[in-house]
Amino acid sequence: MTTDISNLLKRNQLSVTNSRKRILECFHKSDGALTHAVIEQQVGEEFDRVTIYRTLQTFVEKGIIHTIPTTDNSVKYALCKEACSEGHHHDNHVHFICDDCGTTYCLDHVTIPSVQLPNGFKHKQTDVVVSGVCEKCDN
């Protein structure tokens, strides 16, 4: 586990530091998307807020995590799949955001249908964000 995380960092030409390991742990544990605020809350006083900003930025640049489009103005981050299991690329994502508890789920197994674009528009990436009520909040 710790080795996995270290390897992931090394593979991306990043030095293995405590903050980076700690933040990656958060993502692995949560199995979902996290905001800067949530991460800050989880790591507590352990690391400086600025370090978290810079770490997240670095991870995005390296393609270890990606940002998720949200309707409110919060920025959410989630692990890129190729980061965990190498081999299959994914340019498309399906995310589910619960209106109740705010949790973001990555539904990686759900297939994204292709969208027919007007002439002259070149497709690069499709993000699908579904909102509603998740299994935990459904009662």
Place this chain on the structure above:
Amino acid sequence: MTTDISNLLKRNQLSVTNSRKRILECFHKSDGALTHAVIEQQVGEEFDRVTIYRTLQTFVEKGIIHTIPTTDNSVKYALCKEACSEGHHHDNHVHFICDDCGTTYCLDHVTIPSVQLPNGFKHKQTDVVVSGVCEKCDN
């Protein structure tokens, strides 16, 4: 035109004020999505920044505009269709964001395919954000 805008406001139990008319004009002219910053820039010194914040918030509450999910942390707003032409509701949106010029297009005629959710998840709304290169930047 001005009458259209006034009617739209009255229909939503909002008093017809200069700032509201001016901001709605921006949306009609741009025919796309706008950020707070862009609006502020367009109306110039005419209105206070706080007024813009409050006006946008009011419009969202009334369903005149809606927020668009974006991958960067900017919040974009666009006119809701039922606001322009009443009669057909739309809970689903397709948006296209150009990586080059940053313009957001509302592709309202593009159909959104339904997404198969895991058990226990209740669907409420689907947002699709496609990114790539738009017709203007394509060369």
Place this chain on the structure above:
DNA sequence: GTAACTGCAAAATATTTGCATCCTT
């Protein structure tokens, strides 16, 4: 005239930057 809207000031939040120090390699 009254309720609602706006502008200004200021508070609260969020994000970025510079620099000295510390840690990884």
Place this chain on the structure above:
DNA sequence: AAGGATGCAAATATTTTGCAGTTAC
């Protein structure tokens, strides 16, 4: 030892709130 990463302080940027004055109806 050297380069990069971190922490701290502070600068910027963004969003929210309170209140007094103004405007729409």
